[in-house]
Amino acid sequence: MEITRKAPIGRPRGFDADEALEQAMMVFWEQGYEGASLTALTGAMGITRKSMYAAFGNKEELFRKALERYTEGPAAYAARALEKPSAREVATAFLAGSVSTTTRPGCPAGCLGVQGSLAAGDSGRAARDALIAWRDDGRDRLRHRFQRAVDEGDLPPGADPELLARYIMTVANGIAVQAAGGATRSELQEVADAALRNWPPV
Amino acid sequence: MEITRKAPIGRPRGFDADEALEQAMMVFWEQGYEGASLTALTGAMGITRKSMYAAFGNKEELFRKALERYTEGPAAYAARALEKPSAREVATAFLAGSVSTTTRPGCPAGCLGVQGSLAAGDSGRAARDALIAWRDDGRDRLRHRFQRAVDEGDLPPGADPELLARYIMTVANGIAVQAAGGATRSELQEVADAALRNWPPV
DNA sequence: AAACTTAGATACCGATCGGTGCAAAACAAA
DNA sequence: TTTGTTTTGCACCGATCGGTATCTAAGTTT
Numbered sequence A, B: 001m002e003i004t005r006k007a008p009i010g011r012p013r014g015f016d017a018d019e020a021l022e023q024a025m026m027v028f029w030e031q032g033y034e035g036a037s038l039t040a041l042t043g044a045m046g047i048t049r050k051s052m053y054a055a056f057g058n059k060e061e062l063f064r065k066a067l068e069r070y071t072e073g074p075a076a077y078a079a080r081a082l083e084k085p086s087a088r089e090v091a092t093a094f095l096a097g098s099v100s101t102t103t104r105p106g107c108p109a110g111c112l113g114v115q116g117s118l119a120a121g122d123s124g125r126a127a128r129d130a131l132i133a134w135r136d137d138g139r140d141r142l143r144h145r146f147q148r149a150v151d152e153g154d155l156p157p158g159a160d161p162e163l164l165a166r167y168i169m170t171v172a173n174g175i176a177v178q179a180a181g182g183a184t185r186s187e188l189q190e191v192a193d194a195a196l197r198n199w200p201p202v
Numbered sequence C: 001a002a003a004c005t006t007a008g009a010t011a012c013c014g015a016t017c018g019g020t021g022c023a024a025a026a027c028a029a030a
Numbered sequence D: 001t002t003t004g005t006t007t008t009g010c011a012c013c014g015a016t017c018g019g020t021a022t023c024t025a026a027g028t029t030t
Helices: A016-033 A037-046 A049-056 A060-070 A076-082 A088-102 A122-151 A160-178 A185-195 B015-034 B038-045 B049-056 B057-073 B076-082 B087-101 B123-151 B163-181 B185-195
Strands: none
Touching: A016 A037, A016 A049, A016 A060, A016 A122, A037 A049, A037 A060, A049 A060, A060 A122, A076 A088, A076 B049, A088 A122, A088 A185, A088 B123, A088 B185, A122 A160, A122 B049, A160 A185, A160 B163, A160 B185, A185 B038, A185 B163, B015 B049, B015 B057, B015 B123, B038 B057, B049 B057, B057 B076, B057 B123, B057 B163, B076 B087, B076 B123, B087 B123, B087 B163, B087 B185, B123 B163, B163 B185
């Protein structure tokens, strides 16, 4: 069949693009968008600048793809938390996931979605804005989940899904900052527990 | 009197060093340590590179001095909060100050102590570590204040000053991240209120 | 085999990075 | 004024920034 095509024409690339992207994610995670130079990135990825540009576009697109990978990998706890049966379990799992991901041995301390770029010069604006959108998206999902909980009677009628979502996101962001500063997993889990102690209904 | 000296010898500098430092602080606040270029800094300060180096040393020392100024200016709410008569008022004032400083019109959104440098490349490591120490210092002061509150019976005997300090600092850090992402003052004050709803004794 | 297409390595691009050398200018002390 | 000291403006430093041109190697297709 002329429709089937098992291999693309031309010389096949000599590296695993997924593995290279994983390494790029780690560098962005550890050094931030502006702090991660192409030399550091391609060095960790094990490929040349030219191969990186051919496979991923440019530094900004590489960052976006690394962020996608982060979302599906280290930050997948968020999607899993949203599927918990009750709002309380959603909040608990979200914060617990945040704690464990920001303090995982072998990975940079903190959260790529926070320290990737909070404040930036002109060259980092796009990355910063992408991360703002990323965090907003996470908050939106929490809000919709909590709204559903209100609708289902899982949360009291007076509960404010918008506020609850922002509250959980704020604590998670704070946990990320604390982790970047060297806080340990158990210290942060205690903070997460404390933050949930007033979960409605109190 | 040969002791008195009204003017230093040599040509007097043609700019106000305090005012220049204030402007440098604003640039670091908005763009972060790595994102703030010497061109942007000296441009905002209204002086040349040479004058900046003569007056402040280098970029790293300028950042340290800008951070000191930030501590005594925009972040002075922290020291004021620590002087409140009760632990509850300390916590309330600390978070309220955090909210108002990170969302002050005319100033960059967020907190210099957080977004100045969370993750950095080699050139920004010193600034990042300085900010970690800065946040640790703030947490230490909160912890000592809460320990005093326990000793004085202002907090219940079972209260954990270490945990309470880290909890408040975590929420403040989260507020800073949220503010950097465009959250409004009233939204964040609601979050601060929610975070204090389970203040001991519950 | 030849023709075609793409990956990889090297060397390089202009721009910008943080930081300086130099000489004119502006003040105090003499 | 003369001398000494410091600031200032400008040009410039080597290094690194993100991004590319070029040529060769390694595959597929015909």
